[in-house]
Amino acid sequence: MSTEKSVVRRILEAARAAGREALTAPEARGICEAYGINIPQEGVATTGAEAVQLASNIGFPVVMKIVSPQILHKTEAGGVLVGVRSADEVANGFATIVESARKYDPKAEVQGVQIQQMLTGGHEVIIGAVTDPAFGKLVAFGMGGVLVEVLKDITFRLAPATAEDALSMLDGIQAAEILRGVRGAKPVDREALASMIQRVSTLVADFPEIAELDLNPVFATDRGATAADVRVVLNFNPAPARYRPEQKRIVEQMNRIMRPKAVAVIGASAETGKIGNSVMKNLINGGYQGTIYPIHPSADSILGKKAYKSVKDVPEEIDVAVFAIPAKFVPQALMEVGEKKIPGAVLIPSGFAETGNVKGQQELIEIGRKYGVRLMGPNIYGFYYTPANLCATFCTAYDVKGKAALSSQSGGIGMAIIGFSRSAKMGVSAIVGLGNKSDIDEDDLLTFFEQDDNTQIIAQHCEDLKDGRGFAEVAKRVSRKKPVVVLKAGRTSMGARAASSHTGALAGNDKIYEDVFKQSGVIRARSLRDLLEFARGIPVLPTPKGNNVVIITGAGGSGVLLSDACVDNGLSLMAMPQDLDAAFRKFIPPFGAAGNPVDITGGEPPTTYQNTVRLGLEDPRIHALILGYWHTIITPPMVFARLMVEVVDQMRAKGIEKPVVASLAGDVEVEEAAEYLYQHGIPAYAYSTEIPVAVLGAKYKWARGAGLIPSG
Amino acid sequence: MSTEKSVVRRILEAARAAGREALTAPEARGICEAYGINIPQEGVATTGAEAVQLASNIGFPVVMKIVSPQILHKTEAGGVLVGVRSADEVANGFATIVESARKYDPKAEVQGVQIQQMLTGGHEVIIGAVTDPAFGKLVAFGMGGVLVEVLKDITFRLAPATAEDALSMLDGIQAAEILRGVRGAKPVDREALASMIQRVSTLVADFPEIAELDLNPVFATDRGATAADVRVVLNFNPAPARYRPEQKRIVEQMNRIMRPKAVAVIGASAETGKIGNSVMKNLINGGYQGTIYPIHPSADSILGKKAYKSVKDVPEEIDVAVFAIPAKFVPQALMEVGEKKIPGAVLIPSGFAETGNVKGQQELIEIGRKYGVRLMGPNIYGFYYTPANLCATFCTAYDVKGKAALSSQSGGIGMAIIGFSRSAKMGVSAIVGLGNKSDIDEDDLLTFFEQDDNTQIIAQHCEDLKDGRGFAEVAKRVSRKKPVVVLKAGRTSMGARAASSHTGALAGNDKIYEDVFKQSGVIRARSLRDLLEFARGIPVLPTPKGNNVVIITGAGGSGVLLSDACVDNGLSLMAMPQDLDAAFRKFIPPFGAAGNPVDITGGEPPTTYQNTVRLGLEDPRIHALILGYWHTIITPPMVFARLMVEVVDQMRAKGIEKPVVASLAGDVEVEEAAEYLYQHGIPAYAYSTEIPVAVLGAKYKWARGAGLIPSG
Helix, strand or coil: CCHHHHHHHHHHHHHHHCCCCECCHHHHHHHHHHCCCCCCCEEEECCHHHHHHHHHHHCCCEEEEEECCCCCCCCCCCCEEEEECCHHHHHHHHHHHHHHHHHHCCCCCCCEEEEEECCCCCEEEEEEEEEECCCEEEEEEEECCHHHHCCCCEEEEECCCCHHHHHHHHCCCCCHHHHCCCCCCCCCCHHHHHHHHHHHHHHHHHCCCEEEEEEEEEEEECCEEEECCEEEEECCCCCCCCCCCCHHHHHHHHHHHHCCCEEEEECCCCCCCCHHHHHHHHHHHCCCCCEEEEECCCCCEECCEECECCHHHCCCCCCEEEECCCHHHHHHHHHHHHHCCCCEEEECCCCCHHHCCHHHHHHHHHHHHHHCCEEECCCCCEEEEHHHCEEEECCCCCCCEEEEEEEECCHHHHHHHHHHHHHCCCCEEEEEECCCCCCCCHHHHHHHHHCCCCCCEEEEEECCCCCHHHHHHHHHHHCCCCCEEEEECCCCHHHHHHHHHHHCCCCCCHHHHHHHHHHCCCEEECCHHHHHHHHHHCCCCCCCCCCEEEEEECCHHHHHHHHHHHHHCCCEECCCCHHHHHHHHCCCCCCCECCCCEECCCCCCHHHHHHHHHHHHHCCCCCEEEEEEECCCCCCHHHHHHHHHHHHHHHHHCCCCCCEEEEEECCCHHHHHHHHHHHCCCCEEECCCHHHHHHHHHHHHHHHHCCCCCCC | CCHHHHHHHHHHHHHHHCCCCECCHHHHHHHHHHCCCCCCCEEEECCHHHHHHHHHHHCCCEEEEEECCCCCCCCCCCCEEEEECCHHHHHHHHHHHHHHHHHHCCCCCCCEEEEEECCCCCEEEEEEEEEECCCEEEEEEEECCHHHHCCCCEEEEECCCCHHHHHHHHCCCCCHHHHCCCCCCCCCCHHHHHHHHHHHHHHHHHCCCEEEEEEEEEEEECCEEEECCEEEEECCCCCCCCCCCCHHHHHHHHHHHHCCCEEEEECCCCCCCCHHHHHHHHHHHCCCCCEEEEECCCCCEECCEECECCHHHCCCCCCEEEECCCHHHHHHHHHHHHHCCCCEEEECCCCCHHHCCHHHHHHHHHHHHHHCCEEECCCCCEEEEHHHCEEEECCCCCCCEEEEEEEECCHHHHHHHHHHHHHCCCCEEEEEECCCCCCCCHHHHHHHHHCCCCCCEEEEEECCCCCHHHHHHHHHHHCCCCCEEEEECCCCHHHHHHHHHHHCCCCCCHHHHHHHHHHCCCEEECCHHHHHHHHHHCCCCCCCCCCEEEEEECCHHHHHHHHHHHHHCCCEECCCCHHHHHHHHCCCCCCCECCCCEECCCCCCHHHHHHHHHHHHHCCCCCEEEEEEECCCCCCHHHHHHHHHHHHHHHHHCCCCCCEEEEEECCCHHHHHHHHHHHCCCCEEECCCHHHHHHHHHHHHHHHHCCCCCCC
16 A cells, blocks of 8 residues: 555544544645645644744644634634735734734634635636546536536536546536636646546545545646635445446356347247236247247147246257246246346346345345346336347337337337338337346447447437446447447436436436536437437448538528537538538529538429539548538439439448538428438438437547547 | 616717727726626725725725726736735735836826625626627626637527516526536526526617627625626627518518419410420419419410519409519519418519529519519529418328428428328418528518418428518517417528528527527427428327326337337426326236336236326326337227227327327337327328427427426
């Protein structure tokens, strides 16, 4: 243990021994000093001369305060002087303070007068740390005063934070501009502030018993940062960490669960309307090619498959057991699954934590842990894995194959995924219900999909994260390879209330989710449709190679709305270089608008779209195109659509791949054109300027988060 | 003229006479005093005794400043003292200042020392006024310092503002809470602040030559408000106001234009592919029952209708002339239209301001004004008025009748309206292209649709408002009768740039549009889809009678997302009274969630939806319902849909009408159910929790803006 750590350890142990849940001011100063967190210089003087000496060393102005164990209300006792500016004033001040204190309480033991550096100028900021039930230690940063208290202008990062994380926090608040210096003020010393943030984050990560820490205010000037006040709250009984197997083990087990060679259906039934019957039919009719073992107390065979009384009676290896029995029979059957060494249990039954039966759910968790069985659910619809034609669910069978893997905490949302996916011909690799998340959760799925070649994007609906930190760590790794999109429900405080009555989950401060998602490269969907449209569109689009977006539009009106949408989605409209502007102008009428959007005007023939889009794809300075189509007799919708696909395909054959999205304004024929474009790699939407740009924006967010292109 | 006005008039005339564009400090003080705007008390003392007397009258502390025409840099000259707290200090200060000034410039004429009330405490706020090119005089309010400068936390109202407008501004900023008192601070004197806002707004409305006015800072305390500094900028050459006929005249002419008995087509053609041919075909095939006069230089008849060389040759009265001729022929034909006393010209041709031909457009405006012809366009697709089967356009014919009137500045957006409307079976009463808006603009349309019984809602797309003030005044009146929805494109700064390259329109600060729309009861759509969905959904929904919204959901997950959407859309989830909670509980399983959302859980039969929705409609404390449907085998989509329509119809028969919207989560069959629900008065959306709530939210915004229910 390093010296710094042993100093802090000693201070904390003393507090623990004394049964205290907060540190005293000197203790708090002690841990700050140990971790190199700047605090005001100070010392205690026992004579006027000593006070003058101390103050001269510290530098004027200083604050002077009586030190006496008996005097708690120092100001009331006349024991405080602020803004003391000279040696003379210090000498006089010492005498005054001691005299006042003696008068105030003649019996008080006066130990001396504290001389403290007085902080002035610069900006007051707040640096803190909290322990979040889902994310554990987080470091926080905000501007002091009303900005953080009224406008809630604060930002969080997982602790420990990297130097880059810490610096990003200075830009993570709305009022970031203030720190860069406004109204003639000097910019703050960013390195000093970031360093203090990082030190705080390291401290709380090193010592989990530090539950909360506040440096408030911190004076940030152009020459450094000093924490004027420190507050530390302790908790020596932290919540136990959620169980997390090793990554290798997760991959092994999840691969057997998601791509099983053999499936047991516990509670299989021949009777239509029973869940165990629906599961059997879905497995069989879905086209699953592995072995299916119906488990039933008495039947010899179900739907033509030989049945067994228990999984233990099956002579061959089983990879996953789907439960379709009432809650009360689950524990016994789960033990048998454990004894049979089946790595996964899909717990469709409800009647556990969601109905208040927390104990019953805990029992399942313990059995699962004992036998090393991973649990999906309970209270779920099951899951689909289309590459194996596997529908391990009682819901509709689903067979539209694609590259998007989706999951939902709620069954209703799962059904919406199925409907949308089928309707939009999106296709999926997997749809997974997570329900009560007694064990398997979002990060287990991420770990599986990370190495699943059938999946290119992972989109998840959740109401809470049982292990936010685990999720963030895994997401940070996975999102660099494959886009991760999350719809976090219970986003608003009213929504969060509903979430907690629904699952008993404690939804944290939404800003924490916002910041941690960003820190982890996760794309946040703001609505169900966004989640679905992003899952559909992101894998279709090639990854852009840079930030320059160009709009080419037949309808000037669409161009304006598409530009609005670019700003809303953080896209950069390219400042059009003169030569490129001239090149575009060759193809468009003289009254077409210059710059970006390229407004080719409404009355143009197909060749104008063709020429301008080809130019946009060919010029290496342009990285993405947004098309605004206007339905006219001269260029009908399907003529436009076929031509665009042709141009994009020609370029692809030459090795040029850029994301292209389209907004189609026109009569109903544009719907067919939009579908044709989408099926050929150009996400296109009728009657909307905002959705295509949001999809492109999501692709950009991912590419930036994954470090593939610089931040816009 | 009142005394106050004559004081201000005199000050302004003096400035005009002196050729000045700003007021001096005493002049600015003078107009503040005339309009009862509190400024610090002050006076000039020529002796120390006078100074003491003055300061005693004003109250301590005071600021003292040398008064000398020769001394411009008062501080440098040692001529300023702040925070002077007693009679003695004033007496000494007087001597010090005069002495310092003499030393600084022995030749300077010392006229005395200004004694000024020193403002301290409270909050620094800003009250100002600007002249916007579209909206004219606006009054502004914000918090001082970084909040307004960095966070742009400012709010605007049209001047003159009512007392209610002025008070609403205090809540119109993000940091509103500060004014109500945070961290133990006293709340500001709201009446005093609002009164100052109102006085400023009256002043600038009374005197158009006051181009800009700044009270910055204003010290707002719990006992009043005082403007510490006043700045006034003048402009004696204001832009001329846009031409606006009287309301009665607008209604007369617009009724003849939109519901004509006879239409002339100037440039009618028998040749397929020509615009004049498309217009003729659309009129005839669209089923228009009035008389059609083709105008053509040589033809005897076109498409079976007798043709004329000029409108002047037509013996009967004509109500509107549709132009389908090249730009260069338009002025001559327009003069003939004027001579024929036709009240309206629909100018389809392009080639005017949008291509840089501003002069050509100005010529049309002058001809129109001379003859009293109202001009629609130029550079438009024309218009549709379905109650008269009138398609006065070269675009697709359109015949789906409904109660929504839409307009667009851009042709592309017009086509999107047609496509969406047809696809969604929305139906419209009118679709109008406004293009360059040389004359007829959004407020003329509002004035017409206000009294058009075929229209229940007006939805408009615009990139700018040529006469924002005219629009706001009309919209304020109309929106109390019929909902007015506006999609303002060029909303973001990047978008605003594109708008200005498209139409040459100067897009103002978006916050101005935001606030004025709100002040005028206009519902703002944030996207094209929102505009379209609001136009579709608002007329379908009955007006709610209060703010209590209840969510009834089969899918708990949808309930959480619907709650999020309620917060996003400013809806109030009703706090469920105990007796009502108990009443709901009777219908739902014991593990269904309490409160609001009412979570009936997923496995329930149709009767559970039926019973709970009936209860929700019957209980008078509930004002609107949001349904979350979860597709199950027990309650299939169409069973749910038919049942909901039945329940709503039963209640309607009993005189109970409440807005109900639905979110459907399920497989593709929910799309049919959504359409069925929508056609029967329940706006319903598949795979979306956000859109139905946004539509309900828009209805609420309208009802609140129109004063039908209190603000949430």
